[in-house]
Amino acid sequence: MSSKFYLRVAIAALLGHSLNASAANDDDLQVIREQIRQLESRIDQAAAPVTSRGEGAFNPAVSLILGGTYGSLGQDPAIPATGFAMNANPGHQQGFNLGESEMVIAANIDPEYRGVATLALDPAGGMSVENAFVQSSALGHGLNLKFGRFFSGLGYLNELHAHAWDFVDQPLVYATLWENQSGDDGIQLKWLAPTDRFFEIGGEIGRGRGFPGTDTVRNGNGAGVLFAHIGDDIGIEQSWRVGLSLHQTKRADAVSNAVPDLLNTAGGVSNSFSGDSQTAGVDLIWKYAPNGNLRDRYLKLQGEYFRRKENGWLTYNLTTTDSYAVTQSGWYLQGVYQFMPHWRTGLRYDRLDPGVAQVGAMNAGNVINSYAYSPTRTSLMLDYSPSEFSRFRVQLAHDQSRQGLADNQFFLQYIMSLGAHGAHQY
Amino acid sequence: MKKILCAFLLLLISGNVHAALDVFACEPEWAALTQQLAGDKASIYTATGALQDPHRVDARPSLIAKARRADLVVCTGAELEAAWLPLVLRESGNNAIQPGSAGYFEAASAAHMLEVPARLDRAEGDVHAAGNPHIQTDARNFLPIAEALSKRLIQLDPANTAHYQQRLAAFDQQWRSAIAKWEKQAAPLKGVPIIVQHQGFPYLNNWLGLQQVATLEPKPGMEPGAAHLGQVLNGLQQHPARMVLRAAYQDGRPSEWIAERAQIHAVMLPYTVGGTPQAADLFALFDDTIQRLLAGLKN
Numbered sequence: 001m002s003s004k005f006y007l008r009v010a011i012a013a014l015l016g017h018s019l020n021a022s023a024a025n026d027d028d029l030q031v032i033r034e035q036i037r038q039l040e041s042r043i044d045q046a047a048a049p050v051t052s053r054g055e056g057a058f059n060p061a062v063s064l065i066l067g068g069t070y071g072s073l074g075q076d077p078a079i080p081a082t083g084f085a086m087n088a089n090p091g092h093q094q095g096f097n098l099g100e101s102e103m104v105i106a107a108n109i110d111p112e113y114r115g116v117a118t119l120a121l122d123p124a125g126g127m128s129v130e131n132a133f134v135q136s137s138a139l140g141h142g143l144n145l146k147f148g149r150f151f152s153g154l155g156y157l158n159e160l161h162a163h164a165w166d167f168v169d170q171p172l173v174y175a176t177l178w179e180n181q182s183g184d185d186g187i188q189l190k191w192l193a194p195t196d197r198f199f200e201i202g203g204e205i206g207r208g209r210g211f212p213g214t215d216t217v218r219n220g221n222g223a224g225v226l227f228a229h230i231g232d233d234i235g236i237e238q239s240w241r242v243g244l245s246l247h248q249t250k251r252a253d254a255v256s257n258a259v260p261d262l263l264n265t266a267g268g269v270s271n272s273f274s275g276d277s278q279t280a281g282v283d284l285i286w287k288y289a290p291n292g293n294l295r296d297r298y299l300k301l302q303g304e305y306f307r308r309k310e311n312g313w314l315t316y317n318l319t320t321t322d323s324y325a326v327t328q329s330g331w332y333l334q335g336v337y338q339f340m341p342h343w344r345t346g347l348r349y350d351r352l353d354p355g356v357a358q359v360g361a362m363n364a365g366n367v368i369n370s371y372a373y374s375p376t377r378t379s380l381m382l383d384y385s386p387s388e389f390s391r392f393r394v395q396l397a398h399d400q401s402r403q404g405l406a407d408n409q410f411f412l413q414y415i416m417s418l419g420a421h422g423a424h425q426y
Numbered sequence: 427m428k429k430i431l432c433a434f435l436l437l438l439i440s441g442n443v444h445a446a447l448d449v450f451a452c453e454p455e456w457a458a459l460t461q462q463l464a465g466d467k468a469s470i471y472t473a474t475g476a477l478q479d480p481h482r483v484d485a486r487p488s489l490i491a492k493a494r495r496a497d498l499v500v501c502t503g504a505e506l507e508a509a510w511l512p513l514v515l516r517e518s519g520n521n522a523i524q525p526g527s528a529g530y531f532e533a534a535s536a537a538h539m540l541e542v543p544a545r546l547d548r549a550e551g552d553v554h555a556a557g558n559p560h561i562q563t564d565a566r567n568f569l570p571i572a573e574a575l576s577k578r579l580i581q582l583d584p585a586n587t588a589h590y591q592q593r594l595a596a597f598d599q600q601w602r603s604a605i606a607k608w609e610k611q612a613a614p615l616k617g618v619p620i621i622v623q624h625q626g627f628p629y630l631n632n633w634l635g636l637q638q639v640a641t642l643e644p645k646p647g648m649e650p651g652a653a654h655l656g657q658v659l660n661g662l663q664q665h666p667a668r669m670v671l672r673a674a675y676q677d678g679r680p681s682e683w684i685a686e687r688a689q690i691h692a693v694m695l696p697y698t699v700g701g702t703p704q705a706a707d708l709f710a711l712f713d714d715t716i717q718r719l720l721a722g723l724k725n
Contacts (some may be wrong), residue, residue, distance in 0.1 A: 111524075111526065114516070135516070137515075137516055137517075137518070137519045137520070137521055137524065138521050139519070139521070140519065140520065140521040140522070141519065142494050142518070142519035142520065143519050144516070144517065144519045190519070191519070192490065192491070192494050192517070192518065192519045193494075194494055194495055195491065196491060196492075197488075197491060198487030198488055198490055198491035199491070229487070230487075231486070231487025231488065231491075232487060232488050232491075233486060233488040236475050236477075236478075239484065239486045239487065239488060240487075241487050287484065291475065291477035291478065291675075292474075292475055292477065292478045293477055293478045293479055293482075293675055294478075294479070294482045294483065294484060295479040295481075295482045295675075295677075296677055341649050341677070342649060386648075387548075387551070387552070387647065387648060388509075388552065388647065389548060418548075421508075421509075422512070422513075423485060423508065423509050423510050423511070423512045423513035423514075424484075424485070424509065424510075424513070425485060425513065426484050426485050426486055426487060
């Protein structure tokens, strides 16, 4: 303000000076007035505040997600789903716990690259790097490059961060086959076709850090992913996306503890598996909002199916090695309905199939090859979001994932986001 | 067979002929303005409808696919589209339309912004650092925006400079005389006390001299609760209002609740092109807005 004022005075004085020097006539005055007007408008423009500030005016956009849950479970969460003792079992937390709090730092690095880091804050203290990647769309032609540590583009839910989940927990198929989410250190390249309808294909290679990968330490890559997505709108009220994904990794000495066996060994045995793991998946999401206005009401239906084939060598009780092959699969179907602004309810059904294993002769008397049981779970949730940045949730689940150990589970959850609020994925 | 092959080849060729600029407009008003300024030199896709809350849109696959092929993105800016546009642009893999490049145009950068917050705090609700983004409710804002947008069209498509210049000149002239007409029609609205549902009308108020006495949303973006509505109703005894305004995409119930109890008119405004059947283009948008406001004055 004051500098602008002084500039104006200075200009006026200068112009006034020249005015005195020349014998001014009316035309000159007119010209000079016009000059003053133009100069003033230039000063105004120069002094106008910068209105567009990008992602936090050179400081990275920082956001902090505070989340916490209360869990009441009837059964020990360490018990795996029947037939999935050699899979991941992220389980649940009982009682009050801080849950997943995470800090996201993101900014453009230069005109071509953007960096994102997501640091998960461990309730017990300490911090882990959930995501830390660089992405670039500077290649143009519909290409998108990402490298570093990131959640794989497979499936639909896999890329979604925990604070964007519609339920307290991931579906059983994600818990057992991907340990909730498949993340890796590697490179992803996606290509979006120049078509009217959304069609995208992508591939990833990585070290195979996350389950079922066993973190290769040799040169080359430990895991590979291919995916394709196709999607569109139907009128202004509906939209959909369908995806296909393939994941493959070589597992080396993947040890599982407390695996039940045919001999009913107390506490189970430790088995080790080495071999190929190939997973195929299909995902589908459909959304509907009256008039396309998500603010008031919307309905979201989604389902995913994954099927994993493992083929290799199993070392029973870390002593007897013979061939082993199994095909496991699982799916979920869920619907979430926002019935009035700020209020949503959702229902989800989960089902797993442990498959029938082909066990080599040497282990035929040790390893259980068929469980003849399909784990299932039904979850019901209700959430309330006072604003775009806060959410409270209650969830009930009838869990029959463990044969003979049916469990009624109850969860309370809050999710709060502080600071910069990035755009959400579809 | 030969015919089919020929037809197919023709289709392929016509698909490649790229005569027009592909424009991705975030909101219908910018699609309409681009249409005025570019005529048949642009092929325009509108990302949101008049009945959608532009704050709350999904980064849908269809939007990403459309952005992939766009030569120019025309949006409000000022963080109105912050919940979806950054993701759409990133996922599009189109480096011609990223923020900072010639293919990215923010209307707010050419308008004089109101309500730039002195204090950025989420305790104030969903506030925008760059100011209130609902700039399209003041017809005068379209003049500098049209000028800046026309310059951008010329920059991207210099071969048609004369065409764009001529269309801008024509629009400028028509729009100025329309503004004069609207201001004359809206003279009775000067100083009229109003309530608004969402803090979405500061530019309209500033233009036509409406006096806003209350807002139904307790904070921007938060739903009006019963307690707050009661307070507004009580406040009306001291500062009576003539009508309560809302945009076409907003739920009518809070407005109607207060209108019934305070015995005033609930006025739904098109807010953008297509918000009402009458608001079919930019000129009709303001014709209809002013007619609806004037109707709200009647007893």
